[in-house]
Every structure is written in structure tokens, then in C-alpha cells.
Amino acid sequence: MSILVVGSVALDTIETPSGFRKDLLGGSATYFSISASFFSPVNLVAVVGRDFSLKYIDLFKKRKIDINGLEIKDGETFRWEAKYNTDLNNVKTISTKLNVFSDFKPNIPDNYILSDYVFLANIDPQLQEFVLEKIKKPKLIASDTMSHWIIEKKKALIKLLKKIDIFFLNETEARLLSEENNLYKAAKSILKFGPKNVIIKKGENGALLFSTNSIFSVPAFLLENVIDPTGAGDTFAGGVIGYLSSSKDKDLKKAILYGTVLASFAVEDFSINRLINIKFFDIQKRLNAFKKIINYGL
Amino acid sequence: MSILVVGSVALDTIETPSGFRKDLLGGSATYFSISASFFSPVNLVAVVGRDFSLKYIDLFKKRKIDINGLEIKDGETFRWEAKYNTDLNNVKTISTKLNVFSDFKPNIPDNYILSDYVFLANIDPQLQEFVLEKIKKPKLIASDTMSHWIIEKKKALIKLLKKIDIFFLNETEARLLSEENNLYKAAKSILKFGPKNVIIKKGENGALLFSTNSIFSVPAFLLENVIDPTGAGDTFAGGVIGYLSSSKDKDLKKAILYGTVLASFAVEDFSINRLINIKFFDIQKRLNAFKKIINYGL
Numbered sequence: 001m002s003i004l005v006v007g008s009v010a011l012d013t014i015e016t017p018s019g020f021r022k023d024l025l026g027g028s029a030t031y032f033s034i035s036a037s038f039f040s041p042v043n044l045v046a047v048v049g050r051d052f053s054l055k056y057i058d059l060f061k062k063r064k065i066d067i068n069g070l071e072i073k074d075g076e077t078f079r080w081e082a083k084y085n086t087d088l089n090n091v092k093t094i095s096t097k098l099n100v101f102s103d104f105k106p107n108i109p110d111n112y113i114l115s116d117y118v119f120l121a122n123i124d125p126q127l128q129e130f131v132l133e134k135i136k137k138p139k140l141i142a143s144d145t146m147s148h149w150i151i152e153k154k155k156a157l158i159k160l161l162k163k164i165d166i167f168f169l170n171e172t173e174a175r176l177l178s179e180e181n182n183l184y185k186a187a188k189s190i191l192k193f194g195p196k197n198v199i200i201k202k203g204e205n206g207a208l209l210f211s212t213n214s215i216f217s218v219p220a221f222l223l224e225n226v227i228d229p230t231g232a233g234d235t236f237a238g239g240v241i242g243y244l245s246s247s248k249d250k251d252l253k254k255a256i257l258y259g260t261v262l263a264s265f266a267v268e269d270f271s272i273n274r275l276i277n278i279k280f281f282d283i284q285k286r287l288n289a290f291k292k293i294i295n296y297g298l
Numbered sequence: 299m300s301i302l303v304v305g306s307v308a309l310d311t312i313e314t315p316s317g318f319r320k321d322l323l324g325g326s327a328t329y330f331s332i333s334a335s336f337f338s339p340v341n342l343v344a345v346v347g348r349d350f351s352l353k354y355i356d357l358f359k360k361r362k363i364d365i366n367g368l369e370i371k372d373g374e375t376f377r378w379e380a381k382y383n384t385d386l387n388n389v390k391t392i393s394t395k396l397n398v399f400s401d402f403k404p405n406i407p408d409n410y411i412l413s414d415y416v417f418l419a420n421i422d423p424q425l426q427e428f429v430l431e432k433i434k435k436p437k438l439i440a441s442d443t444m445s446h447w448i449i450e451k452k453k454a455l456i457k458l459l460k461k462i463d464i465f466f467l468n469e470t471e472a473r474l475l476s477e478e479n480n481l482y483k484a485a486k487s488i489l490k491f492g493p494k495n496v497i498i499k500k501g502e503n504g505a506l507l508f509s510t511n512s513i514f515s516v517p518a519f520l521l522e523n524v525i526d527p528t529g530a531g532d533t534f535a536g537g538v539i540g541y542l543s544s545s546k547d548k549d550l551k552k553a554i555l556y557g558t559v560l561a562s563f564a565v566e567d568f569s570i571n572r573l574i575n576i577k578f579f580d581i582q583k584r585l586n587a588f589k590k591i592i593n594y595g596l
Binding site: 117165175183208215217219223292 | 385534
């Protein structure tokens with residue numbers, strides 16, 4: 001099974017209590033594809049500028065990530081600069097320079113049209129819809145969003161949600177979209193927009209899955225050393241969709257456990273540095289450790 | 299098995315988005331005893347003033363809560379006034395009037411001396427120690443604390459911890475006591491002070507259990523209607539200790555599930571109003587619903 005992802009590839013400048021790093025490989029599509037590539041081949045759709053490093057291109061290629069859909073455009077790559085506070089629970093954006101990403105028009109190569117799984121990362125919902133229309137017969141469609149689009153393009157987002165199998169969003173976004181403070185009510189109200197499943201990401205506090213008739217709640221994997229939380233959410237989604245694409249059982253609960261484990265690796269170093277230094281064996285090992293922590297003897 | 303609790307009995311004035319209530323029955327020992335009384339007889343040690351209502355006395359008595367140790371003193375009962383913000387995650391204390399609680403010297407009646415289980419709620423650690431010395435052969439000793447005592451009586455608190463089987467505290471307190479931002483490191487460092495188990499309460503984000511060789515993480519029970527979060531932590535502790543006191547298996551993980559369920563009822567109304575209107579059958583029913591939500595198919 002192949003997975004198509006459309007989103008951002010960025011150069012991040014990040015400060016956390018562990019240090020300051022410039023021009024790190026970042027962006028939603030980056031984290032998602034690195035994570036999903038542990039499970040299935042990934043088709044990447046994004047745009048970068050002429051300043052993008054060849055070594056990053058090479059990194060994608062080495063991981064079964066097809067970069068036919070990675071447009072290289074005149075101008076600079078999308079840049080995000082941010083600083084995390086001491087307990088890593090809050091991030092302050094210092095600057096966002098969209099650059100070539102500002103007029104991003106996703107370009108879907110012919111060899112992507114039969115992608116089985118689709119992940120529409122947090123871009124303009126009209127572009128998410130545009131990409132979706134190009135894909136012939138996707139088996140599963142997942143999407144993410146961000147507060148900006150909930151505010152600016154709510155109508156388009158709600159229209160898109162009717163086609164979504166798994167909708168990922170964080171607590172703040174869930175409250176904003178539903179206009180409900182209580183997360184249970186928020187999720188129920190979002191389900192009414194049409195997505196089959198809603199996954200609310202709670203960062204270090206785990207994740208909640210809501211389907212029409214069931215709820216599922218899972219804590220995060222507790223870590224002793226968190227270096228940089230950037231990309232945890234997209235890495236989580238990459239693990240979830242990756243597992244679903246490669247497994248026979250298509251068990252969404254199990255997929256969420258894999259997503260949780262992948263996300264736990266992502267935050268143990270800056271950028272994708274930890275993710276590219278683990279093997280599938282490490283994922284299985286941590287999954288087993290995680291299972292012990294959440295084994296309630298039921 | 300009998301459970302001794304020493305702590306506060308208070309009259310709370312609370313404002314939440316659901317309303318404003320004056321002179322509600324509150325205090326750590328109140329929530330703990332109502333919760334624990336679902337499992338075992340409770341011996342209550344606390345102090346109230348002449349303004350305390352007879353109907354509350356009656357309420358304790360009806361629930362197998364021994365009030366021999368509830369001193370009634372000249373003066374007014376401890377009063378706390380607080381206001382919760384919209385998403386109920388922050389509470390602002392408007393006023394704290396210790397009144398008769400300010401020079402509280404726990405009075406342990408003879409019939410309490412053989413209590414099997416002891417819960418030392420968040421009072422001065424020197425008073426916690428004083429109470430502990432009166433109890434003959436406790437089978438299990440649990441305690442809680444608060445930031446005030448970590449700052450003002452750290453040495454006494456650390457001394458007490460050597461004798462503690464289960465130490466309950468919240469995230470902020472864990473960080474303050476350990477001087478570690480990371481919760482994993484915080485818990486490991488607190489374990490070094492001597493308690494056999496440390497339970498970090500995370501409110502709507504569940505709880506973490508740390509023992510020397512294991513970690514256990516459980517989400518909270520997701521609720522559609524949260525009215526007043528006051529007392530959730532002490533109700534949780536009451537469920538944990540209550541279950542341990544009454545069960546044969548003495549399974550701390552299972553006890554935490556019960557504590558979680560009890561706490562979920564506590565926040566569904568002001569004060570102890572919801573707790574006193576449920577039966578043990580309701581607890582079992584919600585526990586079963588909770589088990590479905592956290593059944594990862596492991």
C-alpha cells in the first residue's frame with residue numbers, strides 16, 4: 001500500500017531548553033513521511049525553494065519517500081522560527097515566512113494518482129480538497145488542520161470533513177472548531193460534520209479517539225528526555241496511517257499505539273534526527289515497553 | 299479494614315461556569331472519606347467551628363464515617379473561596395480563611411488507634427507525622443501534600459516520606475518538590491526520598507504511578523459534563539485507598555482505576571453532591587465503561 005501526503009516541508013529554527021538550532025528539516029509533510037516510511041512507501045507532495053539542501057532530498061529518497069511531487073521553486077523555503085518554554089508545553093512563534101509555500105498549488109504526479117492512503121496535512125482545506133479530487137480510489141483519507149484554517153476557511157473545512165475517514169486535530173483546534181469547551185462535546189459535535197473518526201491529540205497527555213459509537217483514550221509514552229516537541233503530532237499521524245496501510249487487521253486502536261510510540265521518538269532530538277536513527281526493531285521494543293505501562297490487567 | 303483520614307473539613311464558596319455556590323461541604327478529609335466510605339469504614343480526624351451544619355455531621359454518620367475524631371471548636375470553620383476559569387483547568391483562590399483550622403492539633407480517639415489504613419491528607423507534614431505516631435500497626439500509609447508545605451516544611455515532608463507507602467501529589471507539586479521539570483525525572487527523584495509508590499495526579503489527563511521498577515499510566519474518564527473539579531484529587535485517593543483496604547488482591551493498578559472512576563463522579567456536581575447520590579452499582583457500571591475506553595486489546 002502506498003501513502004500520499006501533502007503538506008509543508010520547512011526549514012525550522014528552534015530554541016528549546018536543550019539548545020538552539022538553525023535551518024532544521026521540518027514541516028508537517030516531512031515528519032509525517034519519515035514516520036509513515038517505516039511502514040509503507042510514501043508519495044510526498046510539497047514545495048521547497050532553491051535554498052533547500054540536497055542532503056535532505058537525499059534523506060527522503062533513501063527512505064522510500066517518492067519526491068516526484070516535491071516541487072523546487074524559485075525563492076526561499078518556508079521558514080518557521082519558534083521558542084519553547086521551560087516545561088516544553090508552550091511554544092512561541094518568533095517568525096513565520098511562508099516564502100514559496102505562500103502560493104503552493106499541489107502538483108500531483110501521475111504515479112501518485114493510485115495512492116491507497118491519503119494524508120492531507122494542515123494546509124488550506126480548499127487545497128486539501130483539490131488534492132483529494134486527483135486521487136482515483138483512495139482506501140482511506142485522513143486529514144489534519146490548524147487554527148488558522150478553522151478561522152479563515154471554516155466552511156471549506158467542514159465541506160471536506162464529509163469525505164474524511166480520520167480527522168486529526170489538537171485540543172485547542174477541537175474547541176475552536178466545535179465552539180465547545182468540553183472535549184467530549186467538542187468531539188461529538190465534530191463527528192456530526194461527517195468524519196468517521198476524530199482523533200484529538202493531547203501532546204504529552206496522549207490522544208483520544210472518537211467514533212460514532214465508541215471512545216478510546218490512550219496516554220502518551222512517558223519520556224525522561226524531551227529535546228524538541230516539534231513535529232510530534234504529524235509523526236503520530238504518520239505512525240497511525242503507516243500502521244493501517246501495512247497491517248492486515250486495520251485496527252485503529254493498535255495504530256494509535258504505534259503513532260504514540262513514533263511520536264515519542266520524534267521528540268527525543270531536534271528535527272527528524274532521532275527518527276532517522278531508529279530501526280523498526282526499536283519501535284517494536286518501545287511498543288512492548290509502552291504496553292506494560294498501559295496494561296491495566298483488564 | 300478501617301481507614302483513618304486526617305485533613306481538612308471546610309466550607310467552600312465556589313464559582314464555576316455552571317454556577318455560584320456558597321458554604322458547600324468541602325475539604326480534603328471530606329472528599330476522601332465520602333469516597334473511601336464506599337469500600338470500608340472510615341475514621342475521620344478534622345476540626346470544624348460552631349458554624350458547621352448539623353446536616354453535614356449527619357451525612358458523615360450515615361456513611362459509616364466515624365466522627366469521634368471530628369473536633370468541634372469555638373470559632374468558624376475553615377473557609378475557601380475560589381473561581382474556576384471557562385475550561386475548568388485553572389482555579390483562582392479568592393480567599394482562604396483558616397479559622398479553627400489554623401491551630402489544628404489532630405485529636406486521635408482511642409478507637410482509631412488500630413486503624414488498618416492511614417491517609418494523611420495535605421496538612422503540615424509535622425502534624426502528619428504526629429498522627430502517624432499514634433497509630434499502632436498500620437498496614438498501609440498514604441499521604442498527600444501541597445505546594446505550601448513543600449516550600450515551608452520541605453525537610454519535615456522528606457522525613458515523613460520514608461514511612462509512606464503511597465505518596466499522592468499533582469504535577470506542579472512533583473516539579474516543585476523534585477526541582478525537575480520532566481515528570482519522569484521528578485518521580486524518580488521523589489522515589490529516592492523513600493516512598494514505595496508515587497502517584498502523580500494529572501486531573502483531566504489521568505494519573506501516573508511510579509514504583510521502583512515500574513511505571514503505570516492511566517487516562518482520566520472522559521466526561522460530557524464537568525460542573526466543579528474541587529475535591530477530585532482527594533476523591534481519587536479515597537477510591538485508591540478504599541479499594542486497597544477492601545480487596546483481596548491489593549492490586550494498586552486496579553485501585554487506580556477505581557480512584558479514577560470515583561473522581562469522575564465527584565466533578566459531576568458541586569461539593570459531594572454527586573458522590574452521595576450514587577450506589578456501588580454505579581461505580582461498577584462506570585468502571586466497566588472505563589475499561590472499554592482503555593482496552594487496547596493487549
